[in-house]
Amino acid sequence: SNGISRQKGFQGFAESAEFENICMSYSIDRGNVVLSEGRDRNIGVTQFVARLYTQVLDREYDVDGLNDWCNRILDGKMSVTEVSTTGFFCSPEFLNKQLDDEEYVKVLYRTFLGREYEEEGLQYWLEQLHSGVSRDEIIKGFSYSQEFSDIMKTYGL
Numbered sequence: 001s002n003g004i005s006r007q008k009g010f011q012g013f014a015e016s017a018e019f020e021n022i023c024m025s026y027s028i029d030r031g032n033v034v035l036s037e038g039r040d041r042n043i044g045v046t047q048f049v050a051r052l053y054t055q056v057l058d059r060e061y062d063v064d065g066l067n068d069w070c071n072r073i074l075d076g077k078m079s080v081t082e083v084s085t086t087g088f089f090c091s092p093e094f095l096n097k098q099l100d101d102e103e104y105v106k107v108l109y110r111t112f113l114g115r116e117y118e119e120e121g122l123q124y125w126l127e128q129l130h131s132g133v134s135r136d137e138i139i140k141g142f143s144y145s146q147e148f149s150d151i152m153k154t155y156g157l
Helices: 006-014 017-025 043-056 063-074 080-089 101-113 119-130 135-143 146-154
Strands: none
Touching: 043 063, 043 080, 043 101, 063 080, 080 101, 080 135, 101 119, 101 135, 101 146, 119 135
């Protein structure tokens, strides 16, 4: 449910110390599992990107998209912050939602702070938007927050 393939789950069992010991007791070479999907390269990245799908796009990930975003991060083509901001929030899928300012800020809270808004904070960000601060600037405020940094750390990022 967090994005890794069944093949990656199988690898966890097939390459475990416990299975290694069983194989050795029968004089069998354990072998290795070869993985080919981007989502299997780093579990923390995969879980984080899968979370972006649910928080930003309000849906489950699609495997091709998940592999693509994971590869972009792991190949150094985009940072985690770039994927989180421009990658998802500037995607046609998100933009087609045409969220008003209040709903937009609520999504930022869930995505970057991992929680629901508090009324004072919501009003602050809405006032910023209404005074002419762009959504790009608002998203920077959230994406550079300590709370978001703490969330990324839980995924090893």
